Amino acid sequence: MPATATPYLLRSNAGKNSLKGALDSLIASHINQIGPSMLVQVETVTTEAAAITGKVTVRPMVQQQDALSRTLPHDLIHNVPYLRLQGGRSAFIIDPKPGDIGFIIISGRDHTHAITTRQPSPPASFRQFSMQDCVYVGGFLNEGPDQFIQATDQGWRIVTPGSVTIDAQGPLTLKASRIEATCDIVTSGDVQAGGISLKQHTHGGVQTGPGTSAPPQ
Template sequence: MHTSLTGTQRPEDGGSDFNVMNALIRRVLSMAGANLPVRVLAVHGAGLQPVGLVDVQPMVHQQDGVGRTVPHGVIHNVPYIRMQGGARAILCDPAVGDIGLIVVCGRDISGVKANRAPAPPGSFRQNDMADAIYLGGLLNAAPQEYIGWVGGDVHVQTKGAFVVQAASCQIGCDVQVSGRVVAQGDVLAGGISLGGHTHSGVRAGADSTGAPQ
């Protein structure tokens, strides 16, 4: 980073009242926080809990009047978006190193962030990067774990277990299993119990029994 920087005033800025006003407007506009791609540096509150926050750093550098660049600082405690409706949500929280986009709110949202409820603005600041919201999933590498369509099929790929906790599960298609099937309860096939069925026509030797019942 450069230790000395050049201002953005142009030689023509003082040439007329119009130029002065134009320079002032240009200066005010440059102070407004812009929507920018960012990289996630830290994640707070991910997982099965209320939606958390991220620390991010804008990836587009600042520049002075002659084009010398200066990296942005870190923006702390930025709320991130989670797909949620009521008590139902899909959890896929950000991770360190992710690239996403910040959307800069027009007013101070610190009161809303603290209370998770309607609140007055915490200050008179406007269009400030401190009031950003993080949207994830931009310019990232190919995923190693995923749920989604691959070709015409829906795939679930994970390094961990696939856990389903529900009142019941209904599958309206053929099922093929390449691994073991372990059932803690009984298994019914055609209304016949796997663990408690009986066979008719039991005899000694190599004779076959009747069908299970």
């Protein structure tokens, strides 16, 4: 055989009955059995206490096709844990909503035991690369939000059609060059400016008649 001859497995004229054709078919069959990560749409959301992340039911958005290019929808995937931005005991909680579009990431093995116990565990079965063993990451391609926290070149912007509640066990410290408000400010506590209490300050030079008192002390 000449040194420049094309290897048998790489010959373009290798037919379906060739060794290359058989290997290609076998490899393609195995690849088709691997559940790919894909876009999904959230159908339902099960939220639990803030102490633990909830789960979603999702519908794969890229449908299957048969040999005649006819489309076949995937079954729903249930009890899929979703991503929460969390480190230790601190978290940014935004639960998914029905209609959200996101992505599922497929585990290589059956992770049912690990999901249930939240501990290192052996695989629950010999199942591999199954869409049943996935987690949800969202969201992609969703509509513009009504409330958001946005980073701009000028700074941070918080927008909400509702109210903003800050619940802190310790003191709240604001450091800024200036604070402006376009609303009433109501507090059940005291307000101090320059060391002078709004509730406890006194006035000197008080007298009857049209005169005014001295500044608060």
